[in-house]
Amino acid sequence: MLSALSIRKDALFISKKEAIKAAARGDLALIQRYMTAHIHHPAKINAKYQGQTALLAATINNHLAIVSALLSVPGIDVNAQTYDFFSLEACYSGEFRKNTALMCASHQGNTSIVTALLATPGININLQNDIGDTALMLATKKGHLAIVNALLAMPGIQINIKNNMKDTALTYAVMHGHTGVVKALLNQPNIDINHLADYQDRSALMFAAEQDNCTIVKDLLAMPHININDKNSLESTALIIAAKHGHVNVAKILLSSQAMNINMKDSLGDTALIRAIENEHQEMAHLLIDNKKSDLDITNKEGNTALLIAIRKQQITIVKKLLDAGADITIVNSKGETASTLATQEKTLRTMFRKQSIAKEKLKTFLESIEKEASENHESPESEQHHIQTLVDTSFAAISTSIQFIMKNYHYVEHHDVSKNVLFDLSSFLSILALNYSNDEEMKLELDKAAHQVWKITELMGHSQAKNIIKQFKNITQDDERKFLPFERLRFTRPASPKNLDVEDKITLDTPKPRQ
Secondary structure (H helix, E strand, O other): OOOHHHHHHHHHOOOHHHHHHHHHHOOHHHHHHHHHHOOOOHHHHOOOEOOEOHHHHHHHOOOHHHHHHHHOOOOOOOOOOOOOHHHHHHHOOOOOOOOOHHHHHHHHOOHHHHHHHHOOOOOOOOOOOOOOOOHHHHHHHHOOHHHHHHHHOOOOOOOOOOOOOOOOHHHHHHHOOOHHHHHHHHOOOOOOOOOOEOOOOEOHHHHHHHHOOHHHHHHHHOOOOOOOOOOOOOOOOHHHHHHHHOOHHHHHHHHOOOOOOOOOOOOOOOOHHHHHHHOOOHHHHHHHHHOOOOOOOOOOOOOOOHHHHHHHOOOHHHHHHHHHOOOOOOOOOOOOOOHHHHHOOOHHHHHHHHHHHHHHHHHHHHHHHHHHHHHOOOOOHHHHHHHHHHHHHHHHHHHHHHHHHHHHOHHHHOOOHHHHHHHHHHHHHHHHHHHOOOOOHHHHHHHHHHHHHHHHHHHHHOEOOOOOHHHHHHHHHHHOOOOOOOHHHEEEEOOOOOOOEOOOOEEEEOOOOOOO
């Protein structure tokens, strides 16, 4: 049987190469002999072979018993770093160096080894490897929540360290979709939630929007100092990124924030709406068009609006929705193209814009007639009758072909001051006409609908001192071959005015009000 002395002498002949290979394969007995032989010479135990120490080799290969034994050696270099490619390949895929045992264990998710390392005096938890990653960043990248929490509990942990690509632990966690890790980091009082990372200067919110991670987007928006309108190097916001990728649910969450600017442009001058249309994300485009804050007529650097791009892409449903929402068809881009000229390339679009032009002309005639009627002094009753008849004819033409156009384009109508004074009365007149079509439900419904829509226009624009021109329609409708409701049933009262309307005499009727 060998004596302790002979064992010690035998251990002296164990080379560092043999010891490190023993640590890598998990040979605890040989490591213990090596430790005993060099207990007073920590430099021997900390020696490297192919860029690894025995501690690094044991950690990389997940040998907890050997790691614990080595950590008990006085003078053990717990912060030793690898320096060749071989050791890194064993630790994690990549082409960089300078990983500590803590970095390797954090990346591999070995909680037991991380716990042992963190309990060792002198451990440096904030060291960075060749690409600037810390142990915390490597743990967040892989989503090892238990290790992240252990590191966050360490005094002196620096959570906002940036690597060579300007990534942080938070951007890593968001980029890889580790929701639990993100929550843990957001609970840290000094977390930098608005840091712009990587070569594109993207924030955590931008990464979450690109990843379509609604949970992380909500968590980030709940932070009091989040910059929701931050731009990356391409000047894209989180909303523009979500629109580009068609991530509708993320866009809905972003748009729910009062601070969200829906009309911001990227480096090409594109808004979120334009990006959605360019990438043919129809649901996203519908969502953005329906938003009341959306400016449909913003032009990009080529002078194109959302409508022009939708026409070029022949997205007919989007074109129709934009027209219904009041998109300007007169804007000319840098190539001299308008919506109408681009629409000639497709039959459905040609028809759509032909009708649009007709409706616009009739609306213009209608409004001009109203202003003319209100401003002229008639020389005779016959002259006045002629003007009123013209007003009625153009009113019916506009209502029958373009009531939707009027309603959606109140911003166009509002420039005609006199039209503001008569739209309320026009709504009342349409309601009266609807009551005469008791045997024609379809016509009755259309007239009721038109009356309600005109009322909505009036509410949107405001109403001041209406001229009650409905009274002047009496002589015309009595002579019409159709049987209209007798005007004797009309009476004047002073009802409560709608919002934004001045109190004045309004025409009411001893019959039910039009359907709302």
